[in-house]
Amino acid sequence: MMRLGVNIDHVATVREARKGKLPDPVAGAIAAEMAGADGIVCHLREDRRHIKDKDLFLLKEIVKTHLNLEMAATDGMVAIATEVIPDMVTLVPEKREEVTTEGGLDVESNENSIEEVTRKLHSHNIVVSLFIDPEIRQIKAAAKCEADYVELHTGLYANAEDLGTITDELEKLRSMAIGAVKMDLGVSAGHGLDYHNVRDILEIEQIEELNIGHAIVAKAVMVGMDRAVRDMMDIIRR
Numbered sequence: 001m002m003r004l005g006v007n008i009d010h011v012a013t014v015r016e017a018r019k020g021k022l023p024d025p026v027a028g029a030i031a032a033e034m035a036g037a038d039g040i041v042c043h044l045r046e047d048r049r050h051i052k053d054k055d056l057f058l059l060k061e062i063v064k065t066h067l068n069l070e071m072a073a074t075d076g077m078v079a080i081a082t083e084v085i086p087d088m089v090t091l092v093p094e095k096r097e098e099v100t101t102e103g104g105l106d107v108e109s110n111e112n113s114i115e116e117v118t119r120k121l122h123s124h125n126i127v128v129s130l131f132i133d134p135e136i137r138q139i140k141a142a143a144k145c146e147a148d149y150v151e152l153h154t155g156l157y158a159n160a161e162d163l164g165t166i167t168d169e170l171e172k173l174r175s176m177a178i179g180a181v182k183m184d185l186g187v188s189a190g191h192g193l194d195y196h197n198v199r200d201i202l203e204i205e206q207i208e209e210l211n212i213g214h215a216i217v218a219k220a221v222m223v224g225m226d227r228a229v230r231d232m233m234d235i236i237r238r
């Protein structure tokens with residue numbers, strides 16, 4: 001059964017609109033877990049534009065399911081991760097000027113440094129996932145780095161508008177998920193998934209987990225976190 005990780009970054013984005021205390025992403029995480037989410041995801045960005053260090057430390061205390069920390073593969077972030085010890089770290093590329101994570105991590109061109117970061121995280125019993133574009137060279141590189149999981153970037157699929165591109169991107173995700181499993185990697189997927197486009201992704205049985213943020217928080221603003229998470233769980237669990 002596919003698992004749902006709820007990314008609560010954008011609860012913090014709304015808080016930062018006023019630089020105050022509300023809404024609290026930690027409360028968002030509690031509500032998401034109570035609604036049945038299998039895990040909580042947050043991205044501690046270098047610029048701290050939404051999630052702050054304090055949020056992360058509090059999330060570590062209150063999350064009872066599974067905490068997945070998205071972060072850049074830098075020494076500073078590794079120091080924080082090895083202090084907090086989330087269940088999983090997902091390494092993502094990061095550019096300050098981007099609105100959200102744009103492409104996947106170029107594991108192939110940075111094999112040595114990613115392997116070293118993976119080893120450090122493993123020494124603290126943290127499961128390591130690499131957020132990559134659905135390309136075979138990146139999957140091979142992820143396997144070489146001894147990552148546990150790859151998270152396939154679904155952004156091109158989610159943003160595609162014509163049926164031909166949607167089908168092509170879906171096929172790419174399917175074949176790369178199969179390839180990753182053959183290389184003994186666990187497979188998750190995310191970015192840009194919503195209540196509609198998630199349905200075809202559910203047909204890819206190699207994918208163990210979906211990480212969804214913006215669509216769930218956007219719905220939560222209108223109908224509440226509980227309902228927003230339950231509606232997504234209903235689709236995923238069919």
Ligand code: PXP
Nearest residue numbers: 101131190191192211212213214
């Ligand atoms: N997975 C990763 C690695 C991400 O960086 C993000 C965005 O923070 C997501 C999943 C969730 O994307 P979205 O907010 O579009 O659902």
